[in-house]
Amino acid sequence: MTPDTEKKDRITIGFSGATGTFIIERWNKDLKVFSGAAQELGADVTVQLSAGGIREQIAQINYMVNQNIDVLVVLAHDTELIAGAIRQVQEAGIPVVAYDRLIQGTPIDAYVSFDSKEVGRHFGAALSRAVPRGRYLVVNGSVHDVNSFDISEGLHEIIDPYIASGAVELVREIWLDEWSFDEALEKIGAIFQETTDFDAIACGNDAIANAAIQLLSERRLAGQVAIVGQDAELISCQRVVEGTQLMTVYKPIGTLAVRAAQVAAAIGKKENKPPPDTLMDNQSGAMIPTYLEKTTAVYKDNIDIVIRDGFHSREDVYRNTGIIP
Numbered sequence: 001m002t003p004d005t006e007k008k009d010r011i012t013i014g015f016s017g018a019t020g021t022f023i024i025e026r027w028n029k030d031l032k033v034f035s036g037a038a039q040e041l042g043a044d045v046t047v048q049l050s051a052g053g054i055r056e057q058i059a060q061i062n063y064m065v066n067q068n069i070d071v072l073v074v075l076a077h078d079t080e081l082i083a084g085a086i087r088q089v090q091e092a093g094i095p096v097v098a099y100d101r102l103i104q105g106t107p108i109d110a111y112v113s114f115d116s117k118e119v120g121r122h123f124g125a126a127l128s129r130a131v132p133r134g135r136y137l138v139v140n141g142s143v144h145d146v147n148s149f150d151i152s153e154g155l156h157e158i159i160d161p162y163i164a165s166g167a168v169e170l171v172r173e174i175w176l177d178e179w180s181f182d183e184a185l186e187k188i189g190a191i192f193q194e195t196t197d198f199d200a201i202a203c204g205n206d207a208i209a210n211a212a213i214q215l216l217s218e219r220r221l222a223g224q225v226a227i228v229g230q231d232a233e234l235i236s237c238q239r240v241v242e243g244t245q246l247m248t249v250y251k252p253i254g255t256l257a258v259r260a261a262q263v264a265a266a267i268g269k270k271e272n273k274p275p276p277d278t279l280m281d282n283q284s285g286a287m288i289p290t291y292l293e294k295t296t297a298v299y300k301d302n303i304d305i306v307i308r309d310g311f312h313s314r315e316d317v318y319r320n321t322g323i324i325p
Contacts, residue, residue: 120154
């Protein structure tokens with residue numbers, strides 16, 4: 001902490017996340033890094049993890065409004081239904097930062113995330129190179145998360161010319177209600193009851209990819225279908241080096257969480273916030289200052305990027321191969 005920071009009164013940042021999202025491996029890392037960075041910037045962090053869906057999250061947000069927080073950071077369960085609660089927060093004079101998922105329908109002070117369209121383009125590039133001709137299944141993420149639609153847009157930007165030419169047949173495209181392994185297992189399983197004749201599967205995240213690979217393994221088809229996901233979860237990195245998952249998108253969570261803490265602290269202290277990378281439309285009539293971190297497509301031959309960054313250890317990534325290079 002610098003002397004200038006020490007002289008300023010500490011502020012309190014409220015962080016609201018839906019508990020269901022924290023089942024996913026990466027979110028615990030986000031919160032740990034965010035809290036540590038905020039502390040160094042002279043901010044205490046009050047965390048509320050709601051008990052499930054959007055109603056619970058709204059109740060927790062309403063609770064935090066009365067806890068003398070200076071700024072609210074929100075990882076939204078439903079990016080549209082949360083708008084009414086966010087308006088009430090702002091009416092109470094508390095600025096709002098959207099984390100990872102862009103809140104829709106009401107102006108907010110900032111949005112910090114990864115470039116989800118780029119994630120989708122990584123999906124499309126990986127699959128179109130590995131399977132330039134073949135039958136595709138697309139399993140999108142949560143229909144309540146605008147990121148799912150951005151990922152889909154980026155994916156289709158790459159694969160639609162292949163579809164138009166007849167090289168790729170998009171056999172099925174489905175959407176999930178949640179970013180859920182169990183839901184993916186059920187819905188992909190239902191499709192596999194009809195047919196497993198797929199050459200490539202685009203999965204909205206690694207939890208979905210894990211469900212697809214489990215179902216393929218049960219049918220002795222794992223490794224025969226090109227599968228992509230995102231988040232660089234440990235099991236997915238292991239599967240990349242084993243050859244049952246083609247690619248996962250690595251998102252440098254440490255960089256994102258630190259940047260979010262910097263933006264939130266500056267807003268809470270009424271300082272000039274860092275200049276945004278771009279402005280985004282969130283269907284509110286206002287353009288939202290947006291901070292976007294870059295992502296990397298991770299294959300077997302460049303898996304070292306997640307190891308060098310300390311995201312996973314080399315021993316853990318290669319644990320199931322019997323050989324640690």
